[in-house]
Amino acid sequence: MADARSPDLPVCNISLSINGERQKFTLHPWTTLLDLLRGPLELSGTKKGCDHGQCGACTVLVDGERINSCLKLAVSLDGAGIITIEGLGSPNGLHPMQEAFVEHDAYQCGYCTPGQICSAVALVKEGHARSRAEIRELMSGNLCRCGAYTNIADAIEEVMDTQRIRPVKEAAE
Amino acid sequence: MRPFSFNRAETVKEAIAALAQNPDAKLLAGGTNLIDLMKYEVTHPGMIIDINRLPLKEITDLPDGALRIGALASNSAVAYDERVKARFPLLSSAILAGASPQLRNAATTGGNLLQRTRCYYFYDTAAPCNKRAPGSGCSAIGGVNRIHAILGANPACIAVHPSDMCVALAALDTVVEVEGPQGAREIAFLDFHRLAGDEPQRDNTLQTGEIITGLRLPPNPFGQNHTYLKIRDRLSYAFALVSVAAAIEIDKGRIIDLRVALGGVAHKPWRDTLAEREFADRAIGESTFREIAERLLIGAKGQGQNDFKISLARNAIIRALRQAAAGTPQDQTVKAIQ
Numbered sequence: 001m002a003d004a005r006s007p008d009l010p011v012c013n014i015s016l017s018i019n020g021e022r023q024k025f026t027l028h029p030w031t032t033l034l035d036l037l038r039g040p041l042e043l044s045g046t047k048k049g050c051d052h053g054q055c056g057a058c059t060v061l062v063d064g065e066r067i068n069s070c071l072k073l074a075v076s077l078d079g080a081g082i083i084t085i086e087g088l089g090s091p092n093g094l095h096p097m098q099e100a101f102v103e104h105d106a107y108q109c110g111y112c113t114p115g116q117i118c119s120a121v122a123l124v125k126e127g128h129a130r131s132r133a134e135i136r137e138l139m140s141g142n143l144c145r146c147g148a149y150t151n152i153a154d155a156i157e158e159v160m161d162t163q164r165i166r167p168v169k170e171a172a173e
Numbered sequence: 174m175r176p177f178s179f180n181r182a183e184t185v186k187e188a189i190a191a192l193a194q195n196p197d198a199k200l201l202a203g204g205t206n207l208i209d210l211m212k213y214e215v216t217h218p219g220m221i222i223d224i225n226r227l228p229l230k231e232i233t234d235l236p237d238g239a240l241r242i243g244a245l246a247s248n249s250a251v252a253y254d255e256r257v258k259a260r261f262p263l264l265s266s267a268i269l270a271g272a273s274p275q276l277r278n279a280a281t282t283g284g285n286l287l288q289r290t291r292c293y294y295f296y297d298t299a300a301p302c303n304k305r306a307p308g309s310g311c312s313a314i315g316g317v318n319r320i321h322a323i324l325g326a327n328p329a330c331i332a333v334h335p336s337d338m339c340v341a342l343a344a345l346d347t348v349v350e351v352e353g354p355q356g357a358r359e360i361a362f363l364d365f366h367r368l369a370g371d372e373p374q375r376d377n378t379l380q381t382g383e384i385i386t387g388l389r390l391p392p393n394p395f396g397q398n399h400t401y402l403k404i405r406d407r408l409s410y411a412f413a414l415v416s417v418a419a420a421i422e423i424d425k426g427r428i429i430d431l432r433v434a435l436g437g438v439a440h441k442p443w444r445d446t447l448a449e450r451e452f453a454d455r456a457i458g459e460s461t462f463r464e465i466a467e468r469l470l471i472g473a474k475g476q477g478q479n480d481f482k483i484s485l486a487r488n489a490i491i492r493a494l495r496q497a498a499a500g501t502p503q504d505q506t507v508k509a510i511q
Contacts, residue, residue, distance in 0.1 A: 012179055053276060141276065
């Protein structure tokens with residue numbers, strides 16, 4: 001049981017499934033999901049960029065939906081299932097989206113990459129994007145200051161192609 | 174973030190009671206704005222009442238053709254709901270013009286109505302701000318005010334309401350359903366948000382202990398004659414400088430019912446129903462659209478850096494009316510404005 005308490009301040013008991021493993025936590029109610037993941041859980045794959053919902057680096061999947069973990073109090077998610085980048089794949093068994101990012105060199109510094117990949121996995125599952133323009137619009141919640149956007153869109157298109165969700169390639173980018 | 178106590182409400186009644194008994198409490202739904210404001214210590218509630226377990230997520234058809242949207246339905250759930258897409262496409266379009274997929278997944282319908290302004294000085298706890306600290310003054314007047322109001326502002330506050338969704342809701346004559354210690358009541362959407370007046374700290378007309386339970390969207394005759402046109406500094410994931418929700422009921426080339434709501438220009442989603450009615454039975458066309466734009470912007474006043482918003486709003490209204498009349502709503506993916 002992870003414990004991140006300070007004495008004499010309010011605490012709550014919650015349970016979360018983290019990458020498939022049910023765990024119990026005693027934590028202060030102001031602990032964000034992001035800080036729980038990166039602190040006591042030592043799952044530092046999820047990145048803290050702006051910490052204000054403006055960059056998407058902290059994107060994780062909560063009950064299958066992508067959200068900004070920096071703007072979620074962990075206590076408000078009691079009972080939920082969380083998937084982070086660590087839960088998508090492993091060095092010996094990459095998720096297809098991770099493979100595609102490697103294949104297409106869809107990063108430079110890599111700091112935004114875990115958030116980009118979690119977001120992209122959700123985008124494919126949501127099924128609202130077909131064209132490249134739609135991919136770009138629906139990935140707009142993930143900023144990449146290195147500017148790897150073209151390759152990120154390429155990687156996502158490849159995954160969608162492989163899954164026979166054929167996006168329409170556009171001449172002008 | 175400052176420490177607070179945490180209270181989880183299981184029923185609407187529990188939430189109302191906790192809110193009424195704790196003046197220092199705030200309701201937590203999606204949290205996409207509240208948690209941000211708490212991190213900046215713009216707000217520091219002594220208690221958080223988590224309402225995410227209240228049974229308010231449903232989107233329901235009503236017998237009169239209206240659609241009821243529960244206050245906890247996420248922005249994504251509403252935008253992609255088949256009934257919303259078919260019968261209230263203006264609402265779907267406005268929601269998808271705002272924020273990001275991650276934020277729309279977390280943000281709720283009720284929370285969208287209650288989001289606070291993005292005025293820089295409201296966020297800067299070192300600066301005077303009548304909305305954050307009543308009586309301290311307005312730093313935006315004479316300050317950096319490029320994003321601020323051109324309509325309905327006063328010397329106390331020139332902040333604007335940041336929502337896209339609310340601009341569409343204003344155009345659609347939405348009804349806000351609330352419940353409080355005195356029971357349930359309904360608020361017409363245009364009466365829900367308020368101008369700053371002499372209480373800029375109050376964004377809306379909710380009374381102490383009241384919570385939004387849902388929205389009711391009455392049926393409308395607009396079909397494809399609508400658009401949500403949003404003008405912003407970058408193509409995606411940015412607040413509106415100016416936005417226009419337009420819908421027109423047209424018969425034989427003439428206006429039957431005109432709705433034009435503006436975002437990014439005032440302390441509330443801006444709509445002038447008296448002005449709209451003056452254009453009943455007028456012929457659809459460029460000269461009418463120009464007249465409508467001029468009429469809606471009578472009294473518009475810049476603050477210096479935002480003077481450009483007056484001509485931007487005028488042009489956006491004309492473009493939006495053109496799109497609505499033609500039945501070619503703005504595409505929120507390909508952002509080129511036709």
